[in-house]
Amino acid sequence: MSGPVVFDRMLLRRRRRRAQALAPETFLIDRVADDLAERLATVLRQFDVAVDLGTPTEAVREALATNATIGTLIAAHPLATGQRAVAADEEALPFRDGALDLVVSALALQFVNDLPGALIQIRRALKPDGLFLAAMLGGDTLTELRQAFAEAESEVEGGVSPRIAPFTDVRETGALLQRAGFALPVTDVERLTVRYSSPFILMGELRRMGATNVLTERRRSPLRRDTLKRMAQIYARRFSDPDGKMRVTFEIIWLSGWAPHESQQQPLRPGSAQTRLADALGTREIGTGEKAG
Numbered sequence: 001m002s003g004p005v006v007f008d009r010m011l012l013r014r015r016r017r018r019a020q021a022l023a024p025e026t027f028l029i030d031r032v033a034d035d036l037a038e039r040l041a042t043v044l045r046q047f048d049v050a051v052d053l054g055t056p057t058e059a060v061r062e063a064l065a066t067n068a069t070i071g072t073l074i075a076a077h078p079l080a081t082g083q084r085a086v087a088a089d090e091e092a093l094p095f096r097d098g099a100l101d102l103v104v105s106a107l108a109l110q111f112v113n114d115l116p117g118a119l120i121q122i123r124r125a126l127k128p129d130g131l132f133l134a135a136m137l138g139g140d141t142l143t144e145l146r147q148a149f150a151e152a153e154s155e156v157e158g159g160v161s162p163r164i165a166p167f168t169d170v171r172e173t174g175a176l177l178q179r180a181g182f183a184l185p186v187t188d189v190e191r192l193t194v195r196y197s198s199p200f201i202l203m204g205e206l207r208r209m210g211a212t213n214v215l216t217e218r219r220r221s222p223l224r225r226d227t228l229k230r231m232a233q234i235y236a237r238r239f240s241d242p243d244g245k246m247r248v249t250f251e252i253i254w255l256s257g258w259a260p261h262e263s264q265q266q267p268l269r270p271g272s273a274q275t276r277l278a279d280a281l282g283t284r285e286i287g288t289g290e291k292a293g
Contacts, residue, residue: 005216007111009089012214013078016056019210020079026057028209028250031192032106032135033059037067039254040104040133045069047102047131051076053122054090054108056210070102077108090118095125102126105134110167111214119180129261132182138189138251139169144239145199145248152231161219170253182257183264190252195245199235202248 019025033055048071052060055077064070076088088094090105090112103122112118122132150160168176170189177185196202206212239247258264 005113007113008214008216009078009091009111009113012111012210015207015212015214016079016210019056019208022208024057024210025205025208026059028192029055029057029059029107032252033063035190035252035254036060036104036106036133036135037063039256040064040067040069043069043131045131047071049100050074050102050104051086051095051100051125053077053088053093053103053105053134054112055104055106056108060104060106064104093118093121093125097124098127100125100127101130103130103132103134105136107135107137109134110137115168116176116179119176119182123181123257123259126259128259129263130259131256132258133254133256135252135254136173137167138253139167140191140249140251141167143249144235144246145202148199148231148235148238151234152227156224156227156230162213162215162217167251168253173253173255177255177257180257181260183260185255185257187253187255190254192250192252194248194250195241196248197245199232199246202246 037060046069050064050070050073052064052073053076055061055075056079058075061073061075064073072084075085076093078087078089080087086094090108091114103126109115109118119132126132153160170187174185174187177187203212235246236244241247
């Protein structure tokens with residue numbers, strides 16, 4: 001892998017093991033898994049060999065269990081064990097080129113250091129006309145917590161340390177799909193607002209999701225109590241509803257693309273159109289330098 005190392009991947013694995021040992025909080029990934037299953041149900045194709053890449057729970061496999069278009073579904077993530085499972089890192093796929101018909105992933109790729117490289121590996125592992133469908137956290141996720149921590153640390157400690165991961169946005173994701181060589185790339189975004197009575201409850205649930213801070217540049221010293229108290233005050237002041245509940249944003253970016261194949265729709269060659277746009281719109285074409293009447 002080349003480029004900066006933003007995420008401590010070994011720490012991420014430890015945090016996910018800890019989450020499995022605790023009473024895990026799965027509401028977010030369960031919802032994403034159900035949405036993924038609905039999206040895939042609209043694709044009228046047979047996928048003989050499919051991989052669930054990086055999803056930290058069984059949610060996607062359970063949601064797709066009744067999908068008759070999927071033959072063998074393999075779990076692939078660093079902690080995967082058992083039958084139809086491969087212990088694999090999203091940054092170093094063990095699959096040969098053209099081996100898979102389908103790759104799905106839920107809430108995992110946002111923690112990949114080399115996302116462009118991972119997408120290229122996924123595209124290469126797909127057979128021609130194979131499908132990639134994934135959901136990942138977007139840049140507005142936990143924006144309220146990020147802002148409250150930044151303001152509190154600035155007031156109490158005179159500086160700000162990175163506490164919330166710098167997730168990508170939907171425009172960057174679409175460009176990355178194109179760079180990776182996917183055909184017919186599509187991205188869209190869904191924003192979920194969840195309400196909590198306290199930011200401390202939110203932080204506890206993030207811990208049980210295995211989604212706490214794994215940035216390599218995170219502050220190693222313990223969080224100061226007065227900073228934490230001030231963060232809670234700022235959060236309540238800025239992001240509370242009239243009933244006292246505090247808003248939390250989760251932004252889900254959906255991305256899909258196909259491994260190129262000659263049967264797919266191709267864009268027309270520039271200048272090959274047989275009908276002028278002005279004629280199709282029923283209007284008059286205005287030449288260069290001509291003013292509109």
